[in-house]
Amino acid sequence: MDTVAVIGGGPAGILAAGTASKQGKKVILFEKNSNIGKKLLITGNGRCNITNNCDIENFIKNIVNNKNFMYSAFYTFTNTDTINLLEYFGVKIKVEKDNRCFPKSNKAIDIINAFNKYLLFNKVSVLKNTKVNVITLNKNGTFTLHINNKKSMTFNKVILATGGKSYPKTGSTGDGYIFAKKFGHTIIEPKPALAPIKLKDEKLKKLQGISLNNTKLTAYLNNKKLHEQTGEVVFTHFGISGPAALSLSSYINRYSINKIKLEIDFLPDYNYQSLEKLIKSLFLKNQQKNICNTLCEILPKKIIVYLLDNLNIPFDKKTNNVTKDERYKIINSFKKLDLNYNGLKSIEQAIVTSGGISTKEINPSTMESKLVKGLFFAGEIIDVDALTGGFNIQIALSTGYLAGLNC
Structure with a gap:
C-alpha cells in the first residue's frame, strides 16, 4: 500500500488527505497547530466565505495570476462539490451578495468541524502539533520526513500544502517554500495580495x-x-x-x-x-x-x-x-x-499570498512536480491567487483534491 504524507492542515491539505485515502492510500496529515483549518476561522470576518456560487468561467476571471493553470482543478472539483461535501457532513450553506457562500450558522468553526468529520470518515491519521523540519529525497524515490520530536518517517509520496506567508499566526510561515526550493523548484517571490x-x-x-x-x-x-x-x-x-x-x-x-x-x-x-x-x-x-x-x-x-x-x-x-x-x-x-x-x-497582514511555487514546474492536471516524481503541491503554496469572494479557498480545495486524486 502506498503511503502519503500531507503537510499542512488547511483546506488544501484536508482535501488532499481525504481524497488520497479514498484512493486506498495510507495517509498521514501533519499539522503544526493544535487543530486543522486555523486560517479558516478568520476568513469572512469569522464566518468563513468557503466558496463562490458563480460558474467556472467566472471563477477563472477572478483569478489574478496564472488563470489557465486552474482549469483542470476547477472542473475536477467544483464549487458545487464543495457545497455538497460540507452539507453531507452537516453544514448547510447559504449564498449572499456577489454569490459568496457561507455556512448558514455564520460560524467558521462549523466548517472546521465538518472537515474533521470528513477526515475521520476517510480514515486519515492526523498528527497535530507536529512540525515537519526537513524532507529528504531518498535514492529509491521515497521521502523521509524529520519531525519536531526528532522522529523520522518515510513515505512514497508527499503533498506540500503548507500555505503561503500571510497570517503567520495561523501557521503559514513559508515552510513549504524552503522544502520546494531544496528540491530545485523556482519560488516566485511571495508578495501581499488582498492587502x-x-x-x-x-x-x-x-x-x-x-x-x-x-x-x-x-x-x-x-x-x-x-x-x-x-x-x-x-x-x-x-x-x-x-x-x-x-x-x-x-x-x-x-x-x-x-x-x-x-x-x-x-x-x-x-x-x-x-x-x-x-x-x-x-x-x-x-x-x-x-x-x-x-x-x-x-x-x-x-x-x-x-x-x-x-x-x-x-x-x-x-x-x-x-x-x-x-x-x-x-x-x-x-x-x-x-x-x-x-x-x-506587509504580507503578514495580507489575506492571501501572491507568488509561490512556479506553475511552470507543476502539472496542472495532477498537481505533481515536473521536477521530482511523487512530490505534489496544493493550495496557497502555488503561484495562483484570486480576488475576494471565496475564490482562494476554492483554489485550495480544488488543487488539494487533484493532488490527492493523483498521488
Whole structure:
C-alpha cells in the first residue's frame, strides 16, 4: 500500500488527505497547530466565505495570476462539490451578495468541524502539533520526513500544502517554500495580495473611518492604465482598505512603488457632464448656503473639507460666488483625485499570498512536480491567487483534491 504524507492542515491539505485515502492510500496529515483549518476561522470576518456560487468561467476571471493553470482543478472539483461535501457532513450553506457562500450558522468553526468529520470518515491519521523540519529525497524515490520530536518517517509520496506567508499566526510561515526550493523548484517571490493600501498623505488621515460603497480606484503602471476596481472603499489611518482596495492590491503588488500611480473616482456613476449638471443645480437651489454644506449632499462632509482644502477654496464661500474655474476644479477632484501610493501593508497582514511555487514546474492536471516524481503541491503554496469572494479557498480545495486524486 502506498503511503502519503500531507503537510499542512488547511483546506488544501484536508482535501488532499481525504481524497488520497479514498484512493486506498495510507495517509498521514501533519499539522503544526493544535487543530486543522486555523486560517479558516478568520476568513469572512469569522464566518468563513468557503466558496463562490458563480460558474467556472467566472471563477477563472477572478483569478489574478496564472488563470489557465486552474482549469483542470476547477472542473475536477467544483464549487458545487464543495457545497455538497460540507452539507453531507452537516453544514448547510447559504449564498449572499456577489454569490459568496457561507455556512448558514455564520460560524467558521462549523466548517472546521465538518472537515474533521470528513477526515475521520476517510480514515486519515492526523498528527497535530507536529512540525515537519526537513524532507529528504531518498535514492529509491521515497521521502523521509524529520519531525519536531526528532522522529523520522518515510513515505512514497508527499503533498506540500503548507500555505503561503500571510497570517503567520495561523501557521503559514513559508515552510513549504524552503522544502520546494531544496528540491530545485523556482519560488516566485511571495508578495501581499488582498492587502490594505498605504498612502502618503497626512491630511488624508482625517478621513479615517469613512466608508464609501460605490467608488472606483484606478492603478497606472508607468502612466498606462493597469487595472480599475469599483466597490467599497474604507479610509484608514494609513490609507485605504475595503473590498475595492484589497482587490486592486493584487494587481499592483509585483511592481515597485515609484512605477504605480493611483487615482480615485468618488462618483463613478456620474460622468463629467452629469456631475456638472448636478452641482449647478445644487448651487442654484442653495445660493446663500456655503459651498461645503451644499456639497455635503453629494459626499460626506469630511471628504468635502479635504477636497476643498486641497483646492484652496474657502469652506464658507457662498455657492453663488463660486467661479466657473472653481466649479471645474471641484468636479475634477470628485472624478479624478490622485492618491500618493506608498506600497501595501506587509504580507503578514495580507489575506492571501501572491507568488509561490512556479506553475511552470507543476502539472496542472495532477498537481505533481515536473521536477521530482511523487512530490505534489496544493493550495496557497502555488503561484495562483484570486480576488475576494471565496475564490482562494476554492483554489485550495480544488488543487488539494487533484493532488490527492493523483498521488
